[in-house]
Amino acid sequence: MTPVLMPGARRPRPAVVRGENQSSASGIVGPVRWLLARRNRPVLVGLAFVVAGLSPLVVGGLGWETVSFQVTVFAATSLGWNLLGGYGGQISFSYAVYFAAGAYGAGVSVTSFHASPWVGIGAGVAIACLIALITGLPLFRLRTHYYSIATLAILEVTSLVVSAASPLGASGGLEIPITPYGLGSLEFSPLNATPFFELGLGLLGVTLLGVWWILRTRTGLYLRAIRDDPVAAEAFGIRTTWWKAVAAVVSCIPAPVAGGLYAMAALFVDPNTVLSIPFSVLIVLVAVLGGLGTLWGPVVGAALVITLQQNLALDLPGQASGLEPVIYGIVIILVGMFFSQGILAARPIVATALRRAGARVKGVRPW
């Protein structure tokens, strides 16, 4: 006799037998389930990166690669931001400054020193870390919202200074001359965006790994405690100012590297773009929409925001092109309304929905 199932009751799951004597359907289910298990997450992520890295062979196309490159650049920058902002609770608007440090570093090393842009990116990282440290130590004594305002001021000051600096191209921007193609010169055929996409993907992978590792060390634990209740954190021996400064310095590192790649891909960098408030807000927005203080939030946020922004710019027909900011704004408001904790916070809801819908797919858990 077949058991009568009450509505909503769990269907008894057929035991999945490991081994050769499985039907072809469950032959797929086995490995899929293994891959989706929490402890095998690194394998899944590694696979995803390999697939993404090979994707230009299949999806190809200059437009697609350019957009994907931008996604990786913003995702990496925002991943860093999220370490201090999402986990440490210190909302900073000066990551555009760190980004610009790498962008201008790369540009200037080519224009003024005829050196490899990598040298400039290295210098950009050093400068960004220095700015993060010397602004962080005094600023972290401020209450959080004053800190945010102070970082906006840093952005404005940097923008003013750069706009007046002729070796940096002043307000007109810095054009980077064409040099022989290669990985060392970070210049490639303008018809082929694959190298930059692969470099961006590499940066994203390294950044993800770095953030994941830091979150596992005591630094991650301290940062969460500082964000949740700094007074209690101090009462248990944590020097909050010091740890926030550590987080600020470490978390700024991806930004200048991303900025360097970004500048070399465009062969141009100007203060009205990278040192603008919209640009610095975008870095924050990506993390907030994706999910503050979640490892994958910035990646999801960047994929959504950048793809949307870029595709709107490319695809809207002539007359409708003025609507781009409107549509972009509406989507962001909708995400804010329905996923107030970021898209990733909706994971349990989505998981439940998928599980219900796919109960027939023999107990494969989507998460």
Added chain:
Amino acid sequence: MVMLRAQGVSVRFGGVQALRDVTFELGGPGIYALIGPNGAGKTTLFGVISGGVRATSGQLWFGDRQVLGWKPWEAARSGVARTFQITRAWRSLTVMEHVELAAVASGESRGAARARAAELCGSVGLSDVQHRLARELPLGQQRRMEIARALALGPSLLLLDEALAGLTATEAGELVQLISALPSRDICVLITEHVMELVMPIAHTVLVLDHGVLIAVGPPAEVARDPTVLAAYLGDAHVTP
């Protein structure tokens, strides 16, 4: 050796004199009860001892160090741990992570800290809920978490701010038992409490604060008979029949 010595400590918050010329010493491991009515200055005194509250004048020695005005993190690292009258749990941390954090902050490696945290969760009876978010637990369990977290620092002085408030009689009884075992681990406990009956049986010395003034210090039986103490608690009208 004297563990803690306060000499003429005064604290002012604007127009409020929260502590006035407070002088006392805690000899060594043992249980000291700090009692006094609402607003007497108990929490303020804890703030001065553990850093964070600025004294307007006075001196404070911890061992042979002059420590008045030290930072909370310095106090924590030197062996002063505390709990909070209004519990302060970190929103996104589990019970275990709270305890582990304190152990790591005291200098233990991550692995050793985890082992010690598990052990401490067990000793305060929180093993079953150690992987839950501390904020989601009932008050009684949050108070025990706070004690485990404080113990994880490996303190020589433990400040318990109304650790028994809001607990059921059974919970309070269990906690009193736990606390009374601490001096045998070389820990000096200073505990504040409104209800004298709860701490009198375990305290070996009672300090009484009233309106920022230390009005009595001594063994529980003596203090309980002290007319000034009775007056502070019952109001002046009851002193003169």
